Amino acid sequence: MAGKRYPGGMSPTDPAAAAATASEEDWLRLDRQICFSLHAASRAFNGVYRVILKDLGLTYPQYLVMLVLWERGELPVKKLGEHLRLDSGTLSPLLKRLEAAGLVRRERSARDERSVEVRLTEEGVALRGRALQVPRRIVAATGCDLDEIRALREHLDDLTAALDTAAAEAMTADAAVPRAE
Amino acid sequence: MAGKRYPGGMSPTDPAAAAATASEEDWLRLDRQICFSLHAASRAFNGVYRVILKDLGLTYPQYLVMLVLWERGELPVKKLGEHLRLDSGTLSPLLKRLEAAGLVRRERSARDERSVEVRLTEEGVALRGRALQVPRRIVAATGCDLDEIRALREHLDDLTAALDTAAAEAMTADAAVPRAE
DNA sequence: CGCCATCTAGTTGTGCACAACTTAATTGTG
DNA sequence: CACAATTAAGTTGTGCACAACTAGATGGCG
Incomplete structure (x- = not known):
């Protein structure tokens, strides 16, 4: 391990701080490792889903939306966002693309004109059949x-x-x- | 849990397939849960880093780059990409922003003009001192x-x-x- | 030497995440 | 009823990830 130098203009101001700083150096190194691991794992998962979902013509976030819709059938954008912890800034364009792909329809609610109901088209429902094989392949990929x-x-x-x-x-x-x- | 219907045009062709399909329905439900957990965890981490790194004026990926540079001092974009598993499509604009922020400099290598050396400025080195507190706060956040x-x-x-x-x-x-x- | 395969950065285009803002509908309160 | 506060969706702008591509440098081979 490459020694604990205090680079540049940064140096501890007193002995007690020196001890504390050494410890924080260790943490910084650990943090580097955790950051990488986490970031890499997240992107590795994303990559596997990307490969597998390409058959379905879905991105990973689009697949998440479809999973909710396959379970719930239909629900307003707001509820969808609560399930996925995503806001309209992310969902609006994503749903627009799903609509363009013919998988969902969006309709203003008659009862509350602020709300937009998202529901599956027949094509969207049918896609579920092809999606059934996905989880098994993901689980297999994780080993x-x-x-x-x-x-x-x-x-x-x-x-x-x-x-x-x-x-x-x-x-x-x-x-x-x-x-x- | 709303019963196992075979939606749309999709139905099993023989009894064995029916059993397999029922099992795949379970997997689909499990997949939904894993997807959500993973995606949520990834974004939750991102969110905590975002809050903590705001003090330093860094995004999470920029912090990852700085962590490498703080350990290695200087290295070509290629090596940086290998460490972080990122390609130039991601790194080039990111490094340009770090350079605009005055934290790094980029210089074509004299020995190999294809290569670009990334090195910390004094300001970039100095930022490390303020970054030392980050890991402790992250670890604390995870509980x-x-x-x-x-x-x-x-x-x-x-x-x-x-x-x-x-x-x-x-x-x-x-x-x-x-x-x- | 001359040429081509390979390599490094960078660019372009698509899609997601999120903050900040806008628009329109609804609700609450005087 | 009127008007302010709240709510839902959408829009805009920034930044990241990645695929596909371009431009320029390098290195090997005939």
Whole structure:
């Protein structure tokens, strides 16, 4: 390991800070590893889905939308966004493309003209048949068995919950705390 | 859970296929859950980094690049791309922005004019000092201890390796196999 | 030497994520 | 009823990921 130098104009101001800084150097190295792993894993998954979904003419986010619609049949953009944690800025153009592909229709709700109902076309429903093979191929690609997958999913959900909480707190804390000395 | 109908024009052709299809319905449901978990976790991480990195004026991918440069000091775009698994299509504009921000310089290599050396400016080196606090805040946000983080990292790396292999195979298989009849 | 295959960056085009904003409909309140 | 606050969808602008392509440099081979 390549030694702990303090590059450039940056150096600790007192012995106590020096100890603390050494520890933070370790964390910085660890962070590099975690960042990479996470980012790489995320993109690797995306890549596998991309390859497999190409047959269906769907991107990964489009597949996510279709999965919801296949389960729920029809729902307003708002609800769709809540399920997927995506806002209209992402969903509007995506849905427009799905509509252009003939998989969904969008209609203003009669009861509330602000709302837009998204529903599958026959073609969209039919696509589900071809999509049934996707999960098996994904699972095969991971090389994990179902229990491992399930465990990973739970781990990820815990992490997401923690991160969401922390992000919310960090945002309010940003206003309160003068920010790391 | 709304019963297992075979939507649209899709129906099994024989009893064995019916059983297989029922199982694939389960997988489709599981896939929905995994997709969501993974996608949500990825974006949750991104969100936390976004909040924390805003102080430094960096995006998450820019931070990844800076982490490499802080460790290596200087290297050609090609090497940077190998470390981060990113191609020039992503890196070129990103590096241009880092250069505009005054954090890096790009210079054509004298020895090989195809290559561009990326090196930190003084400002870029100095930013490292402010970045030292980032990992601790990220780890805190996850609510995990270091061992958990390390375990997660290893799990993700295994997954990435498996997925990369599978993606490569799937691509060659795509050419060989007539495609899921 | 001359030419072609290969390699490195960079460019272009598509699609997603997200922040900030706009528009139009609805709801709540005086 | 009128008007302000809220809500839903859409739009705009920035940045990233990736595929496909271009331009220029390099290196090997006849």
